[in-house]
Amino acid sequence: MHQLNTTYKDIASTGNTDTRQLQHLYIAVRNKENRLYTDEELLMLPEVNSRHVHWQEWQIRQRSCNRMLRHLKNMNKPLRILEIGCGNGWLSNRLSEIKQADITGLDINVTELYQARNVFGHKTNLHFLQGDIRDGMLDKEKFDVVIFAASIQYFSSVPAIICKIGQLLNLDGEIHIMDSMFYSELNVHNAKSRSDRYFNELGFPEMSDHYFHHVFSELQKFNCKILSRPATGLKKMFAGKTPFYWVVIKTGNK
Secondary structure, eight states, X not given: OOOOOSTTSSOOOOOSHHHHHHHHHXXXXXXXXXXXXOHHXXXXXXOOOTTSTTHHHHHHHHHHHHHHHHHHHTTOSOEEEEEETOTTSHHHHHHXXXXXXEEEEEESOHHHHHHHHXXXXXXXXXXXXXXXXXXXXXXTOOEEEEEEESOGGGSSOHHHHHHHHHTTEEEEEEEEEEEEOOBOTTXXXXXXXXXXXXXXXXXXXXXXXXXXXXXXXXXXXXXXXXXXXXXXXXXXXSTTOOOSXXXXXXSSOO
């Protein structure tokens, strides 16, 4: 398997003061939301007990994970895959089951990354890095697939991060965005207001400064294909129906 050229092969430092403060804030929010898991629970994800407070959400994540696995396996070739915003590594772990695949999970949050390495670190084709992709830490690397799973909302500009990631892709590479909301120009303001109220009621109003709401038109300048659309109308009533787009952006074409 390809080995990372970067010196960040293992989890590195926790970053500057602002980054450390954001890490502490994010983990505090995750804890308040009951989104931190034991090692035993992490090993089972995306499967959770039906009594779990986030059971319905994990039903959605499980379906999207299975769709992604089928898509990547059907490519039928060796793959270097980067997951940006991997958190505790549950999805990166599932991706590592793909034959001839080498997986890198990247996140700025060292707390969940340490858990990811402790639980999944025995896998030779799975690596976890701590840092911000925008800092250039992987600029000398090339990947076949880059995945944003429930993480694009932590980047202030979708076009900027897509252009950055495009530089890391091999020929015929793909960027996948999944399990995140996109809005129309008409409803994005209301969505932001709902998030502001949510974080305020949760007790962490400052989280609003790090959580961004994107409109779908931001993707239109890229070679973008919709693989799955959000459920609408009556479909929303059925458990497991996704409210998210699944979008793939191909290398180099705009």
